[in-house]
Amino acid sequence: MAQSQYTEENIRSLDWKEHIRMRPGMYIGKLGDGSSADDGIYILLKEVIDNCIDEFVMGAGKTIEITIREDKVTVRDYGRGIPLGKVVEVVSKMNTGGKYDTRAFKKAVGLNGVGTKAVNALSTYFRVESNRDGKSKAAEFExxxxxxxxxxxxxxxxxGTxxxxxxxxxxxKKYKYRSEYVERMLRNYVYLNPGLTIVFNGEKFHSENGLKDLLQDNNSADDLLYPIIHLKGEDIEVALTHSKTQYSEEYHSFVNGQHTTQGGTHQSAFREALVKTLRDFYGKNYDPSDVRKSVISAISIKVMEPVFESQTKTKLGSTDMGGNLPTVRTYINDFVGRELDNYLHKNPQTAELIQRxxxxxxxxxxxxxxxxxxxxERAKKASLHNKKLRDCRVHLDNMKNDRRLETTLFITEGDSASGSITKSRDVNTQAVFSLRGKPLNSYGMSKKIVYENEEFNLLQAALNIEESLEDLRYNNIVIATDADVDGMHIRLLLITFFLQFFPEIIKEGHLYILQTPLFRVRNKKETIYCYSEEEKREAVKKLKGKPEITRFKGLGEISPDEFQHFIGEDIRLEPVMLDKAMSIEELLKFYMGKNTPDRQEFIIENLKVEVDLVEENQL
Structure with a gap:
């Protein structure tokens, strides 16, 4: 057998932009179309804003202006402006940036010198303009x-820049920016940088009270057990309260202004410090889960040269604060131990409510x-031969795998739909959980039902969310039911389950509805799948003549071969979002309480879920 030649010609060096375009996931996580908050288009925006934030932190420029018009994004700051001689290099040469000189940027967000280069390489049009010292330099790229x-x-x-x-x-592919996700990102920026104003498409975002405002804006005042405890130190800020109704723990954690959605060493240290401080204060060895149950909190720390567990910086790996400071764990334990203890001594009413x-x-x-x-025990036995779950190989908590953000659990009804998805899924990142008939209406029930009801218990076990969201196994939880009345009802029952017991799944943007085509339009040469009447009209026009039109009534009718088109790279997901003006309690009452005339209208308004289909299949 002849050996293949291995010479110098086989070795090829990619230039910076080729490497980013060939391996975009290494730089910005997953690609996506904008239906998920961690899709690449938001990371591009974030990389550009991070540089503006670093200017604000350095005391230069109090306003950032952002406009998004369809696919064109503009970000303007009033900072010092990039040094004119370096404008081209800063956005097109790897490992170039002012952040390597730690005197200029002590605790900056964008420390890897990759940010704007990735945006540049992944954009069909990119323009940077720097104005400084009465002069201006601009460069345009494709x-x-x-x-x-x-x-x-x-x-x-x-x-500025x-x-x-x-x-x-x-x-x-076919991306669009969703203003809800952009606004959430911008709110986090202003909470972490009191005094900063961000103007997005004409709307102003501003915060005076930092993390206290974050908890206030994200929760209904009626749901908070006591006034928010707000503690601030030089490199740390904490806001804390308990929910009257929520079962789960809720943490919003940040490092150097970076939203660490996967937590990390600082979040673990905070959870530990909270338990230790309250145990010491009350002089009782309470179980950690009892202390933390229903806690709603936010923590932000600043660390010198942080180490993250992934390029997209969603989980802190650092154990040190940097400089001469102690470890992250010691620093947070000392701060919470001292400041929370002082607060409770001065506010005995709050201390009593927490103990109760x-x-x-x-x-x-x-x-x-x-x-x-x-x-x-039941779940353990079932997982050995769990007919309900057909698992995938990669999971969200596998920090080293660059496909972890693609991990998806489809929740399906009926054997035919489950079978079609199972046969056509990507076994590496897509899992299927089959429901048997309609799930129980869990509205108004206690957590007991999650354990007593076999389906809910197995779903909780499959997701691995009993203790906290930190160990969630899938990034996307997708409800895949028919678009008929029964399918809509199952959707509502599942959304109710998550709202009632695991609202942070929805709050953190993990829950979706799978959009499936209503029509197939085809001739001998081409097949087009259509998700609305309008798309069907366009397809008929495009294919000319008299194409064959099939209307799909249910997922079970769609063959596994066809299903590949709807759950592959052209997947269409509709995120389930909460309206922040509504408390979860009100939401549930509207949803699954007595049927009121407002209910359908309310569902359409507050949970942005396939509006056309809800209207089409009157509930």
Missing amino acids: TGDLKNEEFLEETSRKR KVTFTPDETIF KIQQAERERKELSGIRKLAR
Whole structure:
């Protein structure tokens, strides 16, 4: 057998932009079309804003202006402006940036020198303009290639940097920016930087009270057990309260202004510090889960040269604060131990409410303990031969796998739909959980039902969310039911289950509805799947003549071969979102309480879920 030649010609060095375009996932996580908050188009926006934030932190520029018009994004700050001689290099040469000189940026967000280069390489159009010292320099690129440079010796433009880009549609297929996700990102920026104003498409975002505002804006005042405890130190800020109705723990954690959605060493240290401080304060060895049950909190720390577990910086791996400071764990334990203890001594009413809440959690846990044990044994047995779950190979908690953000659990009804999805799925990242008939209406029920009801118990076990969201196994939880009345009802029952017991699944943007085509339009040469009457009309026009039109009544009718088109890279997901003006309690009452005339209208307004289909199949 002849050996293949291995010579110098076989070794090829990619330039910076080719590497980013060939392996975009290494730089920005998953690609996506904008239906998920961690899709690449939001990471591009974030990379550009991070640089503006670093300017604000350095005391330069109090306003950032952002406009998004369809696919074109513009971000303008009033900071110091990129040094004019380096404008091209900063956005097109790897490992170039002012952040390597730690005197200029002590605790910056964008430390890897990759940010704007990735945006440049992944955009069909990219323009950067720097105004400083009365002069202006601009450069224009296409997919990372420099096309044009401008230099003005004199300009009356205010100092600062303006970046405009259009993400490349060949990489981010059929994408669109959802203002809900952009707004959430911007709110986090202003909470973490009190005094900063961000103007997005004419709307102003501003915060004076930091993390306290975050908890206030994200929760209904009626749901908070006591006024928010707000503690601030030089490199740390904490906001904390307990929910009256929520079962789960809720944490919003940040490092150097970076939203660490996967938590990390700082979040673990905070959870530990909270338990230790409250145990010491009350002089009782309470169970950690009782102390933390229903807690709603936010923590932000600043660390010198943080180490993250992934390029997209969603989980902190650092154990040190940097400089001469102690470890992250010691620093947080000391701060919470001292400041929370002081607060509770000065506010005995709050201290009493917290203790009562812990005691109530203890009673409930003891009542549940027998059932829990049985349920766990049942789930263990079932997982050995769990007919309901057809698992995938990669999971969200596998931080080293670059496909972890693609992990998806489809919740289906009926054997035919489950069978079709199972046969056509990607076994590496897509899992299927089959329901048997309609799930139970869990509205108004206690957590006990999650353990007593076999389906809910197995679903909880499959997702691995009993203790906290930190160990969630799938990034996307997708309800895949028919678009008929029964399918709509099953959707509502599942959304109710998550709202009632695991609302953070929805709050953190993990729950979706799978959109499936209503029609197939085809001739001998081409097949087009259509998701609305309008798309069907366009397809008929495009295929000319008299194409064959099939209307799909249910998922079971769609063959596994066809299903590949709907759950592959052209998957259409509709995120389930909460309206922040509504408390979860009100939401549930509207949803699954007595049927009111407002209910259908309310569902359409508050949970943005396939509006056309809800209207089409009157509930």
